[in-house]
Amino acid sequence: MATVRYFAAAAEAAGTEQEQVEAATLGGLLADLRGRHDARLTRVLEVSSILHDGRYVSDPATPLPDGAVLDVLPPFAGG
Amino acid sequence: MPAPLVEPGPELTRAQLTRYSRHLLVPGMGIEAQRRLLAARVAVVGAGGLGSPILAYLAAAGVGHLTIIDDDVVDASNLQRQIVHRDDAVGSPKADSAAAFVTALNPDVTVTTRRARITDDNARSLLEGQHLVLDGADNFPTRYAVADACAALGLPVVWAAVLRFDAQVSSFVPGGPDAVTLRDLYPVPPRPEDVPSCAEAGVLGALVGQVGSIMAAEAVKLICGFGEPLVGRILLIDALTQRTREVPLRPAPPVAPTPIPEAPMDLNELSVEDVAAILNDPARPTLLDVREPAEHALGTLPGSLAVPLGDVLSWDRLDDNLPDGPVIVYCKISPRARRAAAHLVALGHPDVSLMDGGMIAWADRIDPSYPHY
Numbered sequence: 014m015a016t017v018r019y020f021a022a023a024a025e026a027a028g029t030e031q032e033q034v035e036a037a038t039l040g041g042l043l044a045d046l047r048g049r050h051d052a053r054l055t056r057v058l059e060v061s062s063i064l065h066d067g068r069y070v071s072d073p074a075t076p077l078p079d080g081a082v083l084d085v086l087p088p089f090a091g092g
Numbered sequence: 093m094p095a096p097l098v099e100p101g102p103e104l105t106r107a108q109l110t111r112y113s114r115h116l117l118v119p120g121m122g123i124e125a126q127r128r129l130l131a132a133r134v135a136v137v138g139a140g141g142l143g144s145p146i147l148a149y150l151a152a153a154g155v156g157h158l159t160i161i162d163d164d165v166v167d168a169s170n171l172q173r174q175i176v177h178r179d180d181a182v183g184s185p186k187a188d189s190a191a192a193f194v195t196a197l198n199p200d201v202t203v204t205t206r207r208a209r210i211t212d213d214n215a216r217s218l219l220e221g222q223h224l225v226l227d228g229a230d231n232f233p234t235r236y237a238v239a240d241a242c243a244a245l246g247l248p249v250v251w252a253a254v255l256r257f258d259a260q261v262s263s264f265v266p267g268g269p270d271a272v273t274l275r276d277l278y279p280v281p282p283r284p285e286d287v288p289s290c291a292e293a294g295v296l297g298a299l300v301g302q303v304g305s306i307m308a309a310e311a312v313k314l315i316c317g318f319g320e321p322l323v324g325r326i327l328l329i330d331a332l333t334q335r336t337r338e339v340p341l342r343p344a345p346p347v348a349p350t351p352i353p354e355a356p357m358d359l360n361e362l363s364v365e366d367v368a369a370i371l372n373d374p375a376r377p378t379l380l381d382v383r384e385p386a387e388h389a390l391g392t393l394p395g396s397l398a399v400p401l402g403d404v405l406s407w408d409r410l411d412d413n414l415p416d417g418p419v420i421v422y423c424k425i426s427p428r429a430r431r432a433a434a435h436l437v438a439l440g441h442p443d444v445s446l447m448d449g450g451m452i453a454w455a456d457r458i459d460p461s462y463p464h465y
Contacts (some may be wrong), residue, residue, distance in 0.1 A: 020328050021258035026198070052406030060286045062278050067324075067340030069279055084339040086326070088282045089255040090235055091290040092142045092228040092300075 015042060015081040023061055023085040026053040039063070040073025042083070061087045094265070096317030097223045097248065100124050101131030101156065103376035108200070112154055125316035130156040130200065132315045137161050137221045137238055139190035141295065142228030142252055144176040145304030146311070151194040153312055157202045158194060162186040163209040169465060171404075173297035173445065210234045215241030222238060224314055226250045226307050226463055230290065232281055239264065242415050249273075250310045250322075252303050254295050257290060257332040259303045262341065263310050263322045269343075270324055276344040277326065284399075285431035291314070292424060299331045359433050360445040362420060364453045368395075377418035377445070380404075382432040387424060391462045404432045422447035424465075 019027045027050055034076050036042035047055045063070055064084040065077070077083075104126060109116065112126045117373050132155050136143050139162040150158060164186050166177045176193040177186065182368045187205035206218055210229070215237040219225055226248055227238050235251070243266055249433075251274060252261040264273045292308055306327070313319045328337045369374040371393065379396040381388060388398045397414070401423070407413050419436065423429040433444045455462035 018337070020260075020337070020339075021255070023331075024330075028427050052408075053402060056402055056405055060282055064277075064339060064341065067342040069276060069344035086260070086277070086328075086339070088232070088278050088287055089253050089258070089260075089289075090230060090232045090287060091253055091255045091293075091295055092136045092230040 014079060015077045015083060017042070017046070018084045019080065020084065020086050021089070022087045026050070026057045027044045029086075036077055038065070038073060038077060039065070039070055039075040039083075042077060043073070057087055058085065061085050094215065094314065094317050094321055094323075096128055096315065097187075098128040098132045098315050100127035104130075106441065108154070111200075115153065117407060120318045123360035125318065126154065128316050129154050129312065133157040133159070133222045134229060134311060134315075135159040135161060135219055135225045136228065137225065137234065139174075139176065139186040140164070140170065140228060140230060141173045141254065141290070141297075141300030142226075142304040142307060143186075143190065144174045145301045146226050146308050147190055147194055148197065148226060149305060149308035150311060151198045151201050153308070154200050155200060155311070155315070156200065157204070157221065159204040159206060160187045160194075161206040161208060161349075162190070163207055169291075171444065173300050175301070191422070194361035210237050210239045210241075212240065216245060219247060220245060222247060224250070224311055226311055226428060228252065228304065230309070232278075232284070235274060236281055242266070243273050250307045250314070252307050254300050254303055255290060256293055257296055257299065257330060259327075259329040259331070260297060261303060261306055261310075261322060261327040261329070262325065263314065265314070265321065265323050272324065272341050272343055277341055279344050283431075292387070292428070294386065296331050297318055299329070302331070303329065309336050345445070347395040358374050359430065359437075360443075361448045362445050364449055364458050365446060366445055367420060367447050368454075368458045377420050377443070380414070380416050380419050380421045380432070381423070382421060382428050383423050383451070387451075387465070390465055393422070393451075393454070401428045401432050405435050407435070407439065410441055418445065420447055421444045423450045425450045425452055 018031050024030045034042050115121050134155050139160050154437040166181045168182050176190045181189040187207050191205050219241050229235050246266050248265040250263045313321050326339050381392050381396040382397045382401040384400050421429040421433045429446050433446050436444045
């Protein structure tokens with residue numbers, strides 16, 4: 014079981030700040046999220062950084078150990 | 093505890109002992125910290141929403157040498173949050189307006205203004221010689237240029253970004269195996285049309301005050317070497333719930349994916365005059381306004397179909413979403429319309445045009461009753 018934490022526009026698109034997902038790889042996790050949420054979250058996931066325990070991940074084959082924490086951070090640059 | 097970035101300057105004068113007494117009284121700060129602040133050379137990138145509180149608090153704290161880098165002029169739409177600029181400064185360079193504020197606040201501070209836009213070409217020469225940089229820019233190209241130049245120069249960067257009710261804050265301090273920069277957080281520079289700006293999406297004014305104040309506090313801590321700076325972690329603020337969260341940030345894997353730049357699509361472009369000429373023609377193409385609902389409320393072209401860019405991009409077919417026939421896409425200026433038009437073409441739409449310059453060009457050249465925003 015992995016924990017996904019959503020921030021800013023990602024939390025808005027997901028309708029929650031956090032959820033638990035059963036997935037063995039990053040690709041499996043993203044497929045699960047795309048399947049259960051509407052297209053807005055898919056869009057946000059495409060542009061967001063996903064950090065696994067603080068480290069940027071993008072390879073769908075990235076293994077997710079039980080208890081992994083993934084943070085979904087949409088980029089913005091306003092100042 | 094981090095090592096101080098700056099060696100203490102000369103002894104404080106009697107007037108300075110009074111002026112800075114509330115910092116001198118804080119355990120862990122004291123006279124030596126104040127001498128460090130007065131000797132510090134700090135560059136502030138962007139004299140806008142974040143730059144305003146940064147400059148105000150750094151100047152008040154007696155940070156001795158401030159360099160303000162901004163190529164923009166004060167616009168009326170800045171005044172809702174950029175509190176160093178006054179109503180009578182509209183039209184003046186932001187760097188000058190901010191410098192006047194700093195000088196009036198604290199004559200101990202030497203101000204240097206650079207009316208320039210930071211790019212990869214000039215970033216190193218603009219930032220060289222500083223002890224610390226605070227990044228309050230409003231766009232990604234400037235932010236990457238600052239991040240890369242500071243990494244190369246070995247300069248720490250206090251970084252934050254804001255949009256609507258959300259903020260992200262961190263300090264990127266070079267040196268050591270765990271050092272991170274903006275490129276560890278966002279290794280792939282986002283395409284401009286994928287990232288809404290404050291000019292398109294808005295921002296809560298007091299939030300930039302809150303976030304810029306945090307940046308100023310981080311700068312003081314780094315200069316003087318006390319406390320625990322926001323290093324290796326990102327502070328995330330949601331002003332809507334007034335909750336903050338924190339995530340760790342570690343170095344990104346060495347091989348970050350490089351985006352394949354999208355070839356610019358050859359779109360049929362119409363001028364606002366072209367569109368004005370056919371506006372009342374009942375057989376005209378469908379007008380598709382891809383701005384956000386709050387922008388529609390400021391005025392839209394009559395008879396437009398209003399669908400925000402994010403929704404257009406989630407379409408996977410044209411049927412049910414658009415009437416048959418040609419379509420003209422527009423937004424505030426053009427980038428979002430370009431992105432939406434490209435998506436329609438990718439879905440197989442045979443006749444997509446773009447209204448170049450968007451509603452701002454419309455307000456300038458066709459109908460001045462539409463507001464600039």
